[in-house]
Amino acid sequence: MINEKLPKMWYGGDYNPEQWDAATMEEDIRMFKLANIDVATVNVFSWALIQPSEDEYDFSKLDAIIERLTKDQIYICLATSTGAHPAWMAHRYPDVTRVDYEGRKRKFGGRHNSCPNSPTYRKYSAAIAEKLAERYASYEGLVVWHVSNEYGGYCYCDNCAEAFRSWAKQRYGTLEALNKAWYTTFWGHTFYDWAEIVPPNALSEEWSGNRTSFQTISLDYRRFQSDSLLECFKLEYDAIRKYSKDVQITTNLMGTYPELDYFKWAKEMDVVSWDNYPSLDTPFSFTAMSHALMRGLKSGQPFMLMEQTPSQQNWQPYNSLKRPGVMRLWSYQAVAHGADTVMFFQLRRSIGACEKYHGAVIEHVGHEHTRVFRECAELGAELVKLGDTLLDSRHQSKVGIVYDWENRWALDLTSGPTIDLKYVEQVHRYYDAFFKQNIQADMISVEEQLDQYEIVVAPVMYMVKPGFAQKVEQFVANGGTFITTFFSGIVNENDLVTVGGYPGELRKVLGIWAEEIDALLPSQSNQIVMKDAYGALQGEYFCNILCDLIHSEGAEVLATYGSDFYKGMPTLTKNRFGKGDAWYVATNGDEAFLSDLIKTIVEQRGIKPLIAPVAGVEVTERVKGEQRFLFVLNHNNEAAEVDLGDISGMDLLTNQAVSGHVSLASKGVMIISY
């Protein structure tokens, strides 16, 4: 449990007092106390300050900051500051800056600008982490280490090229194996010497960010860069551990951020933390899925909400204010899905540079008489009241939804059949269908144990890694329900097609063969026509994007296409396999279809919603021993009537007993303990 030293939902966030004077900091602390803020993330971008030159370290300012905060019982989330290297380093050691996708050597500037294979960066980032650990490991107020910041971005420099060759040698052993995996007989790409390999970017195999001539080279480069950045994290982790044995270490992740394989990363982290910045048009079920994914990284272990904005962002095209109540609502949404902290970027607004219009607890006006501060202070008081009640509670889901970063990369890189197939969107469509019916789902990796679930969904499981198909067969044979879709089972972990008929290794469990795959124009569509009503499924549904032309090889055909030359071919099948069933959805059905499909399947499995669904009202549950906590969140702009069914308990936020039909105000939250 992360919150041991401070056994409550931590409340606070990024704090950069090095940007202003001591008097202002005094004011800040006065206001922190007003708002019950008890954790400050410091030193996130102070590398240049604490290491003014190659041989010089100066912790005096940081000492003062930490001491001052600690004095008022503000606990410390201590960052290692390596998210942006100092200017002197870029000037003296050009290897520290990246070469970008276009092949351009970058100069000093911005952040996310350090080459992960730079000897200079690796040496000095590990060194500063070690220095910090040596100095602050035993500080009373230190509650967690925050390595670097929002790792991301790839590099294509010569150091990376060399490291990529080593990485590939490690993976494949011989050039013969590499040539086979990379399918280099195509377009005469056979490599006869490791030195001939170059990073795939706009100067070699790729263009437009994810178009490539050689999918496997590009896929491996993503793996390699994710690993390279992870190596940087591990170097700092190990450096910290030399001195700091007990304090947990994290780095702040970014939800469905595409570039890093977070499942691999999470294995090296003590606790997951992440930064939640929904865009203006992000559906709240997408945010919910992102939280569930972050929770799933460590198989359900609670995570830290490391950053969110108290009011507005600055980097969106249109940065609207969070409406009254929304910051609180979204904070509890994070908690509902497994967060054990509520933290902001940022506690006070900068007055210069590019984030000065990003919201903060303390705004430019500098006092507490603002709407934003008032809302923050009210939430702070509630979190104090909640104490340790919710901490370390878990989720009990009967549904697991598979998410896989390498599968996403492979799909992103595919040339054909359609540009409209987006992996994250497809996964979210299934998550959303369960979500809207108040059926809780976990987001799981392909390595997760499947038998803890009744239903496992793997949308667009394009890449089937070794052992996964066998695991699915066993899961279904033992009674599980497996659901997958069009364009699944196509390739192995090296993006090489499994010949002999799609969906390849999944063909047996699904009992079907996909002969052809038709891509539809945005203006085109087809229909899913039910042969007979089946559960909630009946009549016709709209479908588009891709249509697999499948043949049953034993599966029951529940629906067929309604038009085009493949009218009458199966579009929804269910295959009895051992004690369970494997479903295949051959096309992209509309929302009504997915809703009826999921309803049908959960009903067949006898899985019940947490409570009866109401539009715009989100329901989740955390469990701690015998105690259950039902979160009810009203995202609507109006009050909502909710039927709690046979649940009756106490709302932790009001200390009122609740049961039966209750009304929940717009943006309102209940946490019913029962």
Next chain:
Amino acid sequence: MINEKLPKMWYGGDYNPEQWDAATMEEDIRMFKLANIDVATVNVFSWALIQPSEDEYDFSKLDAIIERLTKDQIYICLATSTGAHPAWMAHRYPDVTRVDYEGRKRKFGGRHNSCPNSPTYRKYSAAIAEKLAERYASYEGLVVWHVSNEYGGYCYCDNCAEAFRSWAKQRYGTLEALNKAWYTTFWGHTFYDWAEIVPPNALSEEWSGNRTSFQTISLDYRRFQSDSLLECFKLEYDAIRKYSKDVQITTNLMGTYPELDYFKWAKEMDVVSWDNYPSLDTPFSFTAMSHALMRGLKSGQPFMLMEQTPSQQNWQPYNSLKRPGVMRLWSYQAVAHGADTVMFFQLRRSIGACEKYHGAVIEHVGHEHTRVFRECAELGAELVKLGDTLLDSRHQSKVGIVYDWENRWALDLTSGPTIDLKYVEQVHRYYDAFFKQNIQADMISVEEQLDQYEIVVAPVMYMVKPGFAQKVEQFVANGGTFITTFFSGIVNENDLVTVGGYPGELRKVLGIWAEEIDALLPSQSNQIVMKDAYGALQGEYFCNILCDLIHSEGAEVLATYGSDFYKGMPTLTKNRFGKGDAWYVATNGDEAFLSDLIKTIVEQRGIKPLIAPVAGVEVTERVKGEQRFLFVLNHNNEAAEVDLGDISGMDLLTNQAVSGHVSLASKGVMIISY
């Protein structure tokens, strides 16, 4: 005649068995026989395999492939493999990779990546061609040489810069002449030393691909790069001819591909071949025009359909399947327009890299029980039945439509008057007007003999090369009908304006003067108002894009503008010149106008449609001695009723006599011999 050794429509395509094992190849050959596939294009991308290092050649695998195919009477289209250089070459000799439009030196990767002026590339590509010729020239099964693959793409490296200077020296002799042609007094660009000249790209004169400060420099660079790539082709051609005296040599072209002057290329090729990949929204009359253009490259000589997809492509945004019957329909469309082969990319699908989702005769499932294979096999059987009947038959067109790559380049590069003027689109609009009326048209170069035609159309003949105007005058004086449009006759071959009044050298034969040229916004339009009904022309038509403000200097004014300050000025004129007429269309009339215009003109000339037009039904004719072959292709999704008029003959595909009114199924084809 290309098909001498194998006197039938060749049937087959690209085949890359180096990508899989011998057992798979055995299966392939078994299926080839099922489908009557008799030609395989091999070695297209095997350079790295057959030349594993600078001094080493290894033909063992290629020997085996060719022998195995030959054993089963699969003939060989032998590629020289130089479409992509080996990795070792790029590693050892960086001059082999290109510098791109942005000035970036490329690394190893992709294809179309060899600098055409690289000494390394020239040396080794000629050498491998020679080695191949030496080894395989006398192979029984060899039917044609396939040099490189889909030549294209420009380079801007220092070697190209130096070669460009030599090319310019060759063209202009002196700097004085070059300065004059390039109009360098503008913007103080006078060159005093050849070394001062640099390639025009995003670092010098150009931006956005075809925007330029100096049209003539940019135009000459296109000429130069087209010539440089052609030089590469010729080096291989000559190398092959050292050993292979009789086998014809080709390289696969790409229709209206913008970068190469195919009329110039075709002079160096024994036979034209091309790759036909219509996009989803390509009108079938555009495909027809492309075939006609490929046929026109060598003045009507039949060409090879080198590549088409049996089912879907992979590089379109949306890669829909070819519907049942469409592959056959489009194959016969190629034949109708002059193809003497029907070949595919590809015979078997790759399992890795970027073309693995491109259609193939043998799909990933690997057996013959697929719709795609069945359709391929059915077509194969028909082609066997057709035997040599159609081979080397020709077209007899009374209409020639001028197409000129240099004119296209000049128009693309023009700054003003409008970005909506697209040369290929304008040419297609006229081709389509004849096409829809079942009037066969040839696509011809500006060098073609005009007197073989009754009507010559030269849409947007912006650039008038030396002698062309005189040729037109003679053609018209002798009784021909010439049609041209707005923005014609403006510049000479160096893109310098012919002063003294537009349309310059064409002014005399057209009998008009264009005083001004108005460009219309996309939201604007004008009208073509007929003075009196004239043939099929009557009333008013819509027009847009450009409006020439013309004065008659003797021409008959048939129509005038309907609005704006130039209302009443001529918009359609016909000038009697000698025994013929020269028409000027001063604006971009709509489809109805073009239809009525062409109808009027062909009726005046007494030219009759092949048969009465039916919407969606394409009609073409090939002729061999006394024998005529009328191709009737139904592109509609429904059956069509066709009136054959006084034609009665035998349908070669059914061996049925046909005449009078016949019904043709959706996607159906008749080849009526009469």
Next chain:
Amino acid sequence: MINEKLPKMWYGGDYNPEQWDAATMEEDIRMFKLANIDVATVNVFSWALIQPSEDEYDFSKLDAIIERLTKDQIYICLATSTGAHPAWMAHRYPDVTRVDYEGRKRKFGGRHNSCPNSPTYRKYSAAIAEKLAERYASYEGLVVWHVSNEYGGYCYCDNCAEAFRSWAKQRYGTLEALNKAWYTTFWGHTFYDWAEIVPPNALSEEWSGNRTSFQTISLDYRRFQSDSLLECFKLEYDAIRKYSKDVQITTNLMGTYPELDYFKWAKEMDVVSWDNYPSLDTPFSFTAMSHALMRGLKSGQPFMLMEQTPSQQNWQPYNSLKRPGVMRLWSYQAVAHGADTVMFFQLRRSIGACEKYHGAVIEHVGHEHTRVFRECAELGAELVKLGDTLLDSRHQSKVGIVYDWENRWALDLTSGPTIDLKYVEQVHRYYDAFFKQNIQADMISVEEQLDQYEIVVAPVMYMVKPGFAQKVEQFVANGGTFITTFFSGIVNENDLVTVGGYPGELRKVLGIWAEEIDALLPSQSNQIVMKDAYGALQGEYFCNILCDLIHSEGAEVLATYGSDFYKGMPTLTKNRFGKGDAWYVATNGDEAFLSDLIKTIVEQRGIKPLIAPVAGVEVTERVKGEQRFLFVLNHNNEAAEVDLGDISGMDLLTNQAVSGHVSLASKGVMIISY
């Protein structure tokens, strides 16, 4: 006064006879006389001709041109030719070409390609200017010096980097002060050595042209580049002044061109000149504002209209012809707003390169029998008739509208709150509101004396420079009316937020506090709801883009928001301050709102329109001593009825007395002297 030697509206323009032969030039001059053209701008792009190599100058051709023109009383506007460096210079001294925003070293080509900090460029541009001055200073026909051409474009090379460090040292003195101003504690950017500073571009702090991590670095780079180019101008200016003591010196500006701080430039110029190229969709009030801005650069001094096109442009996507009468109308529009010359680009069309389809007085046909020439000749005759009547007359405006390039840069660079806030558009919206009511307004700098106006408007005065707020307070205290808007008063001259509450330094005079700033999506809007009718203001108005959430601190609240959670908060306030009023417009009201607002304010101030407004009819006035010249321009496509009220005088163009109700033809112009 510029026109001393030739005391009339100069008429002529850019003339490049070095592009053609002597016979053509004779024809040109014959036609110039027909059109009363009396000024030719020569030598604009002749650097390569007059300096064929490093040590060689050859003025023979230029001598001949100037002598020939002078012989026929065509006066000379003599350009220094430094707008494009010679090819030999780029070849021999690569420092002369720029490094672009993407970090790419440019080669020879185009124009705007010289690095302003290139030692080579500075040396040779000053040298050629000096040579020209030495040779031509005493020429009878010389009337004005034209330095370089349309200065613009930034460079990011190493020479610029070094110069930027010096510039910054000059501005900030110490690294400590620079670090503070640039706010480098953010993202760990502290500089410990000047050498660590690099230009902000796509390789360091910026992307997409105006996105940046560090606003102040980017802002300073714009200041620095504007200064660097100005330094180039000054070097030539000083070189000319060595020999030419009396002739005025200018360079042609470009209206609201974003890259140069023209107010700073104008201080170094003797007379302002500019090139007026409205796009097809430019409102004519925007052109009017641009003229007013050019006039405002030197506090009302008349300017030269250096370039406009007689007919069409070539670099727009759609280059439509100027309709009959429009060239004359727009020429007089320039004069109405302060132009004392009417000049064209260009007198004769080039026949090659990228501007050959740009309109000219003499078109490609080469004779005078064209519509365009006729219109030019008619205008030439009118200008002769007008003589010196209008020369040096001034404007008397009661309204000043503040325009500031540095404020624009700061707004462009801002990250958040919305991408829809465009400074120039906002300024134009206010200019337009006065314009449509025939209230004349000056465009003024933040340094201008405010007390000459009754009303000062400063739309989106985001950046408040030192002393400006005090000046506004004094202006209002003394009885002035000040109007500003949302997102004003936010930062100081270093783009650092003024803490303590928006609108910062303007808070006191405005009597309000802006607590939050909401950004609206394009699909969203709110309402301005008047509490009571107030002057012309009544009911509700539409608003969007940004909504400041403000509190009155003494200001009278005239209107409030109509919806959202800040419904009822003030949206329009008026603060009595001393003897005057300060208005705050908290959101982007629609055109009706602005119209009613301005109407209300001018009525309160008792300011009367020049005459009663008529839609599409522009009215302006110039004054010379006791004499007033009322310009009435009908931009409509139909005649307009105008009521002159109590003005009665003589129309200088017809010599007719006019008064009362008069009808003005479409595109018609009256200049009423009274």
